[in-house]
Amino acid sequence: MNVIVVLAIILFLLMLILGGKKGIRSFVSLFLNFGVIMFTIFLMTNPQWNPIIITIIACIFISCISLFFINEVNSKTIAAFISTMVTIVLLLFFIVLVTKYAMIQGFGEEEINELGVFSLFIGIDFTKLLASVIIMSTIGAIMDVAISMAASMHEIFNNNPSISGRDLFTSGLSVGRDILGADTNTLFFVFFGGYLALLLWFKDLHYSIGGIVNSKIFSAEMISILCAGIGVALSLPIASGINAYLLIRNREKRQA
Known part of the structure; x- marks a missing residue:
């Protein structure tokens, strides 16, 4: 039996035993999100479509699946969805500016030999x-x-x-500070874990520290x-503010 199938079965059984119905939904959501990502990649290969717009639409679908499909529609998931969307939009504008002025688009010299036989005139920004x-x-x-x-x-x-709304917002930020360190370190190891082989290759090619740091890929x-x-980091005050606003507003509506 294929190793991937065996691992998928083990994951499914663990999520079923530990998570029950929510675990099954979480397992199904993996395939749904995979389908969204594959469809997004397919659309991005069309030069007529803007990758930024496609990304925002894909993020909406992924957020709906990951939040509403798994945890159902309630006040928590609605607040989390709004927080995610606001953070994504703000971050997207910031990233567009950074990538434009950093001029890191395209391929590095380490990839030229592999791409030499392919046409790079594919019309994608x-x-x-x-x-x-x-x-x-x-x-x-962010979710x-x-x-x-x-x-x-x-x-x-x-x-x-x-x-009060102010105290609730402050308490939310206090909780967020504990989340921030763990999540940023998780992102760091996820990104660098995927490029560990590249770093080893740099070492075998006797790249200096300066050469590695200044390479386009790095x-x-x-x-x-x-x-x-x-x-x-942006999602912390955004999520804290949106949750505080929604909770206080709902309380005032009930008291009115």
């Missing part, structure tokens, strides 16, 4: 494509922060229904990591 790749790589961490903040702030509010990867970390 690599600046926009790189921005899309960073967003797609970051959305999981994780958003739903964690929503769950924590709802719990704080339920334990102290008379809390610069692009570092910019991806830093932009992803900025996105996670």
